[in-house]
Amino acid sequence: MDIEKIKSNLETRGISCEYFETGEEAASYLLRILNGRTIGIGGSKTIESMGLYEKLIENNKVAWHWKSEDADSARNEAYNAEVYLSSANAISETGEIVNIDGRCNRLTGTMYNSKEVYYIIGKNKICESLEKAVWRARNVASPLNARRFGLKTPCASGELKCHDCSSPQRICKEILITCGRPMGMDKMEVIIINEDLGY
Ligand code: SF4
Known part of the structure; x- marks a missing residue:
């Protein structure tokens, strides 16, 4: 993993980058910079494993459908928050961030609509090129997530790879490649953690 190369390529795209050895250090950083904010979170095993929601709610108003009895309202609230936190299914060393989504609230x-976006990404998601990042998102992250949700898709029950299925439960309805910070967004930041996190 060439962090300096990733940082430099992200910065060229208007995306800042911070690097931490552990999830705990990354969580402390986010707690320092996010105070009194409205924050939305997309579905993320990475964020869940860091216990970030429980820490952030002490000083922020946080909407996360994984922690709400009314998931639809929480998704809407998250969309309207100032700050949005997400992981990614892959990131390339050339600085593109790849995410796949079924409901697409996370994308x-x-x-x-968010003023600040933070992608929190474990080292297992780093790929050499955009092509490899898309491959990883389709053939590693999506099948593993389909298994976790117990979906009726060929990748969940058969070989761990994408079969480009037409299942109604297809988990990957949209693929987003973020090539730069969107216009009107104040800050987009990638937080890389030197641990294997999420899928
Ligand atoms: S298209 Fe179908 S087989 Fe491929 S990853 Fe998505 S759900 Fe799995």
Whole structure:
């Protein structure tokens, strides 16, 4: 993993980058910079494993459908928050961030309406090129997520790879490649953690 190369390529795209050895250090950093904010979170095993929601709610108003009895309202609230937190299915050393989504609330939150977006990404998601990042998102992250949700898709029950299925439960309805910070967004930042996190 060439962090300096990733940082430099992200900065060229208007995306800042911070690097931490552990999830705990990354969580402390986010707690320092996010205070008194409205924050939305997209579905993320990475964020869940860091216990970030429980820490952030002490000083912020946080909407996360994984922690709400009314998931639809929480998704809407997250979309309207100032800050949006997400992981990614892959990131290339050339600085593109790849995410796949079924309902697409997570993709939307990272694209529009948020003033600040933070991608929290473990080292297992780093790929050499955009092509390899898209491959990883389709053939590693999506099948593993389909298994986790117990979906009726060929990748969940058969070989761990994408079969480009037409299942109604297809988990990957949209693929987003973020090539730069969107216009009108004040800050987009990638936080890389030197641990294997999420899928
Ligand atoms: S298209 Fe179908 S087989 Fe491929 S990853 Fe998505 S759900 Fe799995």
